[in-house]
Amino acid sequence: DSGVTQTPKHLITATGQRVTLRCSPRSGDLSVYWYQQSLDQGLQFLIQYYNGEERAKGNILERFSAQQFPDLHSELNLSSLELGDSALYFCASSVDSYTQYFGPGTRLTVL
Amino acid sequence: QKEVEQDPGPLSVPEGAIVSLNCTYSNSAFQYFMWYRQYSRKGPELLMYTYSSGNKEDGRFTAQVDKSSKYISLFIRDSQPSDSATYLCAMSLSQGNLIFGKGTKLSVKP
Numbered sequence: 001d002s003g004v005t006q007t008p009k010h011l012i013t014a015t016g017q018r019v020t021l022r023c024s025p026r027s028g029d030l031s032v033y034w035y036q037q038s039l040d041q042g043l044q045f046l047i048q049y050y051n052g053e054e055r056a057k058g059n060i061l062e063r064f065s066a067q068q069f070p071d072l073h074s075e076l077n078l079s080s081l082e083l084g085d086s087a088l089y090f091c092a093s094s095v096d097s098y099t100q101y102f103g104p105g106t107r108l109t110v111l
Numbered sequence: 112q113k114e115v116e117q118d119p120g121p122l123s124v125p126e127g128a129i130v131s132l133n134c135t136y137s138n139s140a141f142q143y144f145m146w147y148r149q150y151s152r153k154g155p156e157l158l159m160y161t162y163s164s165g166n167k168e169d170g171r172f173t174a175q176v177d178k179s180s181k182y183i184s185l186f187i188r189d190s191q192p193s194d195s196a197t198y199l200c201a202m203s204l205s206q207g208n209l210i211f212g213k214g215t216k217l218s219v220k221p
Contacts, residue, residue: 035209
């Protein structure tokens with residue numbers, strides 16, 4: 001158990017809908033990262049927050065957004081969902097930026 | 112050319128074998144090199160990390176980084192069926208977001 005929690009474990013939704021994924025980092029970790037894992041693209045970095053502030057952006061679509069709250073938990077919002085958004089979404093947290101600890105992931109299925 | 116290349120396998124070895132997993136990369140600015148293990152339907156688990164070039168050993172695992180060749184390796188000694196998983200290499204610059212290889216699927220047969 002990495003200490004990073006993610007909810008929900010599974011999400012099944014329809015195209016055009018909006019969903020919210022939630023992540024709680026390890027105790028003491030100020031950084032939260034979001035990654036998307038698909039069969040063809042592998043693990044891709046989406047966005048990083050550090051102590052409530054956006055720190056870095058990767059290949060995140062404009063339809064996706066994230067935020068980190070004062071209690072350090074983070075949410076990833078995915079809107080106008082398309083079939084191609086079906087993937088595993090992982091959250092990771094770290095204290096030193098390179099030793100990142102991953103949560104169990106949320107499996108999103110868009111029908 | 113992708114930033115990080117990793118042979119997807121699958122790689123199948125008998126129990127007790129020495130396993131060698133490798134990645135190559137193109138960005139010479141990478142400073143931190145990590146290996147993650149991912150079991151099916153689980154999150155990646157950090158195995159080892161190395162800063163810059165050199166070797167690092169942890170139990171049955173040894174990580175090697177050769178920055179001159181832009182090549183990193185993970186060796187697993189006395190492999191066990193419980194080592195069967197997908198192994199992902201990852202690298203980063205100083206700011207932290209990781210660039211992953213696509214992973215090598217390893218199967219260790221009893």
